Amino acid sequence: MEITVKDLKFTYSAKTKSLAFRALKGVSVNIGEGEIFGIIGKTGSGKSTFIQHLNGLIKVQKDAGSIVIGEYDLTDKKCDYRSLRAKIGMMFQYPEHQLFAETVEGDVAFALKNFAPELSDGEIESRVKDALALTGLNYDLIKNSSPFDLSGGQKRRVAIAGVIVAKPEILILDEPAAGLDPKGKREFLELLLRLHKDFVKTIIIVSHDMNLVAEYCTNAAVFADGKILSCGTPKEIFSDKSLIEESGLNVPLTAFLVEKLKEKGVLIDCDLTVDGFIDGVCRALNLKGE
Numbered sequence: 001m002e003i004t005v006k007d008l009k010f011t012y013s014a015k016t017k018s019l020a021f022r023a024l025k026g027v028s029v030n031i032g033e034g035e036i037f038g039i040i041g042k043t044g045s046g047k048s049t050f051i052q053h054l055n056g057l058i059k060v061q062k063d064a065g066s067i068v069i070g071e072y073d074l075t076d077k078k079c080d081y082r083s084l085r086a087k088i089g090m091m092f093q094y095p096e097h098q099l100f101a102e103t104v105e106g107d108v109a110f111a112l113k114n115f116a117p118e119l120s121d122g123e124i125e126s127r128v129k130d131a132l133a134l135t136g137l138n139y140d141l142i143k144n145s146s147p148f149d150l151s152g153g154q155k156r157r158v159a160i161a162g163v164i165v166a167k168p169e170i171l172i173l174d175e176p177a178a179g180l181d182p183k184g185k186r187e188f189l190e191l192l193l194r195l196h197k198d199f200v201k202t203i204i205i206v207s208h209d210m211n212l213v214a215e216y217c218t219n220a221a222v223f224a225d226g227k228i229l230s231c232g233t234p235k236e237i238f239s240d241k242s243l244i245e246e247s248g249l250n251v252p253l254t255a256f257l258v259e260k261l262k263e264k265g266v267l268i269d270c271d272l273t274v275d276g277f278i279d280g281v282c283r284a285l286n287l288k289g290e
């Protein structure tokens with residue numbers, strides 16, 4: 001499913017003039033099927049408000065633009081949000097705060113029962129088992145544990161199992177790696193890549209981590225003050241100096257190193273992944289040696 005957003009605006013507390021706050025001021029963007037799409041920008045720029053529109057948690061306001069996702073027109077009053085939400089999984093920041101059932105199995109099953117009440121108990125059990133296995137957790141060992149007794153990384157895996165159990169086509173993650181230690185972070189990102197390869201078609205990631213964006217995202221949109229300043233590949237975004245300045249973003253380490261080497265007269269042409277950077281450096285060295 002492709003996502004097409006046109007001129008989306010959104011005002012919090014729209015009905016009370018003195019409290020009204022315009023959080024989105026005309027956002028247009030296209031997210032193709034198969035992408036790992038980054039949403040970046042400073043705190044308060046409208047990222048969370050934007051993504052909550054995509055599964056209808058926030059409804060498109062009157063005369064405030066349009067969102068079309070596959071066959072779903074979110075400005076249509078008859079839009080089937082329940083079916084939409086089964087196809088678009090959303091994981092909020094610190095999802096472990098939303099774990100609540102007594103057992104891991106109960107927690108993951110809850111989401112599924114919500115989306116697919118027609119499933120039998122046996123079907124639910126097998127879907128829960130598959131979802132936990134996909135996240136690298138052992139169903140038999142963990143199904144009766146309390147979610148609260150798990151480690152940080154395990155809790156986040158259970159949370160994502162609760163999202164993918166509905167078999168979404170699109171996975172939206174708000175700061176998925178926030179608060180994890182470096183090892184937990186790496187493992188969680190590897191899990192996302194595995195899911196993207198075999199399972200979900202499109203991933204949308206809100207992140208403050210520019211290294212993550214450079215390494216994994218096909219494209220990204222830079223939010224600032226309720227608008228998209230720029231949209232493009234990580235290479236396009238992070239080589240645009242005035243954009244970086246205006247948006248107040250950090251750059252990934254690879255972009256920083258490319259810039260430092262340029263100051264020394266070494267030009268590296270590469271995408272900004274670590275492997276791409278290393279290949280670029282090797283090419284530059286070989287050329288110099290000839």
Ligand SMILES: Nc1ncnc2c1ncn2[C@@H]1O[C@H](COP(=O)(O)OP(=O)(O)O)[C@@H](O)[C@H]1O
Nearest residue numbers: 012013021023042043044045046047048049050
């Ligand atoms: N429930 C709300 N009521 C009023 N203003 C809000 C609400 N949620 C967010 N905002 C404001 O809307 C703007 C965008 O917020 P948000 O979408 O959360 O940004 P981000 O995710 O980029 O940090 C911010 O200025 C924020 O203070």
Ligand SMILES: [Mg+2]
Nearest residue numbers: 047048049174
């Ligand atoms: Mg946010």
